[in-house]
Amino acid sequence: MKLKKSFRLNLYLLFTVSIIFPIFLIFGIFTWYYNQQTVLQDRRHVSNILTSMSKNIEISFNELEHISFTPYLYKDVLGCMTYMKNGYLENRPDFLEVNRLEEVYNLTFTKLMYSSSNHILGIGFYPMSKQDSFVYQLDHNTAGLQTLSQPGYFSDALFLSARKAGGNPLYTPFHTQPGKYNSKEYFSIVRMIKDFDSQKEIGVLRIDASTESLKNVIDRVDIPGKSRVLLVDDLEHLIYSSGDIDPAILTQLSNRDTVSANGDSYLVTREKIPRFGWSLIYLSSKKDILISNAQTYLLAFVLMIFAVLISFFIYCRGSSKMVSSVSNILQTIRKIQTGDLSAKSTVKETNTELALISDALNEMARQLNDHIIREYKAVISQRNAEYIALQSQINPHFLYNTLNGFIALNRMGERDTLEKAILQLTHLFRYTCKNESISTVGQELDFVSRYLELQKLRFEDRLNFRISIQPEAEELEIPKLLIQPIVENCIVHGMEPQDDPIHIEISAETCTDALSGKCLRLVVKDDGLGFDPGSVKPASSRVGLENIRDRVELFNPHACFVLESAPGRGTQCVILFPIQK
Structure with missing residues (x-):
């Protein structure tokens, strides 16, 4: 039933084009739109997280800046620093005064060091003295002010940067120093201290703080899967990462919204920490986003398949009668093609186009059958008349030739042969x-x-x-x-x-x-x-x-x-x- 299959196939194709294809197209558009909205929502969420982190870090840095501003708030502390600059160890003008200033210096910075939430490990002062050799250090785990020998610190890059900053605070990346603070990782804030009146440089104050406080700010946030939070300096150098990071990603960070590594892509969201030049970068794994959306996509897909199956069931129920009617009409047409004009199409549907076609086909077959019967009878009558006329020419012609042969046998006296010929002629007749x-x-x-x-x-x-x-x-x-x-x-x-x-x-x-x-x-x-x-x-x-x-x-x-x-x-x-x- 090639025509039947073709008609049913055409209906299935029509169903696919009009129902299934649009549904899958809508599903594709929905998944794309939902993914885009998820990305935008993720960016907004990440931006809020980074803003919160940035504020927490800024609060920590503000506290350290306030501590670095202590010499300007406590005159005795600034006076002690002035004596340190002038080399009071060699020429002490007044032992009791210097001792009092040292006590104030120690007490003030020790209180600040222990009361700070930034886990301050130590506070050091690098005086602008002529000796360029002695540094005064207070450690968290060591009592009293220590005088350390550190010749040539004037030429140190950090010292030069502090002088160049002209009294503004500077921050160093995370680092460790063997033997110092039990080899703990720390960062530092440095500030050039100047005299109020003369604005002359007294020295550089350095406050070393444990990185634990900043790490806690970052690690406190629940970061899913392969996503990462990075803390970088103004040159895009990595200061801290919430997890392992591929070096290939660090080379792609500069002014890009998307980076790729290890078969995954990451959305890059930045938050500048304005006062310090550092930046927080959130790398959102696209695979994590897809995995988080997978349940939504699966539910939507299952509902879509369920809707398609229901639509197909309703369609099959509704189209089966039409297919059956068309099949009946086609079978009738096929019978008529083979000459069976008595075939009748029986369409169960009433008052439909197919019923009208069926009635018209039956009427056409009836009229065609009547016409053929009339024409066939006329042609047969004519053909029989022509055939009889042609055959009637054969018998006299054959008999004429045969009798002429008998006459010839008689004239030749072949009477026995003539008798046999006559017997043969009776069989022929x-x-x-x-x-x-x-x-x-x-x-x-x-x-x-x-x-x-x-x-x-x-x-x-x-x-x-x-x-x-x-x-x-x-x-x-x-x-x-x-x-x-x-x-x-x-x-x-x-x-x-x-x-x-x-x-x-x-x-x-x-x-x-x-x-x-x-x-x-x-x-x-x-x-x-x-x-x-x-x-x-x-x-x-x-x-x-x-x-x-x-x-x-x-x-x-x-x-x-x-x-x-x-x-x-x-x-x-x-x-x-x-x-x-």
């Missing part, structure tokens, strides 16, 4: 007098064989013949008295004019033709005088070859009659009848 226009190949060739036997009585050794018939061809139907006129022409035109001997071969077999398929092939061949087919006038052959050709065409319009002959080369007649399956 039994065949020809049957009121039938159709015969079988076997009956027709039996008749031809008797006819040739009759002629052989007359011509004796001058006439020889051979008849071969394939068993499969014996029961096939052909027009009655079709072969005999051809054989008669072989004798009359191929032998009698010069009274030469002649050999006639007759065969009947089935064959396969490239155009017509399986065919019945009848061949009548002689080695007589032959003739030029182009020189034969229609009037002279009207009762002979033309009669045979017309009868062949009337019996089967698709049959073929071929005549081949040449002077001195004999004649061959071939008739092909398509075998109806």
